[in-house]
Amino acid sequence: MWIYEKKLQYPVKVSTCNPRLAKFLVEQYGGADGELAAALRYLNQRYTIPDKVIGLLTDIGTEEFAHLEMIATMIYKLTKDATPQQMRDAGLDAHYANHDSALFYHNADGVPFTAAYIQAKGDPIADLYEDIAAEEKARATYQWLIDMSDDPDLNDGLRFLREREIIHSLRFREAVEILKQERDQKVFF
């Protein structure tokens, strides 16, 4: 089971109302390499992965939900005071027509989230390599977002999230080594 805690993993601040940045940021909310995809991917793979890495998938999957909440907070704070005209000027006209300023799981282009973004192959090495790739893609996405953003407060939170992708990737690489070691131990001559 999961227990919710009434706090963000890291403080989220934004300098100004800026719906255009929110439009980009939603890529990490409902996009292919976003936090929702990450959380669902790891928490689903863990049922059929060897015992030695179930804990890691559980803990990283859980942390991804904390990141999802941080991204949601960023989007919420960037848009909560925006007028319909500001939403329109920021390219969020279609979003506003459908959702007002509600958050929705879609990517920066407005394409709704789909389970097709994530894979569970049942092969531990294949699954962990996918997880490493997912972390690296998310890290790159955070970099592009930071490059486009001129909000120093927002960038502080985005940098934290970018660093977490690096750590997750590192831990998944270690998990691969642990499984390789276990596999090699099973060979007897």
Next chain:
Amino acid sequence: METNLPAEYYQLLEELQAVDFVLVELTLYLDTHPNDTASIQQFNHYAQERKKLKKAIESKYGPMQQYGNSYSGTPWDWNKAPWPWQV
């Protein structure tokens, strides 16, 4: 829904976020390095620190968790704002 909270709230919250960062980092690290005794000692030390900080925050600003992982005031104060995205 914006609530005016004293500077002390943000300071305590940030202290907890810092300790929790150590704990998240050590959790993931220990998931792949289960025999690192020094790290386990550090983990248990910070686990105790987080307990103290959680108690300090909750005594002034209400429960941080529910389903019985925190005590409740009267009336029921779990669903009281502010929520994390509102501060």
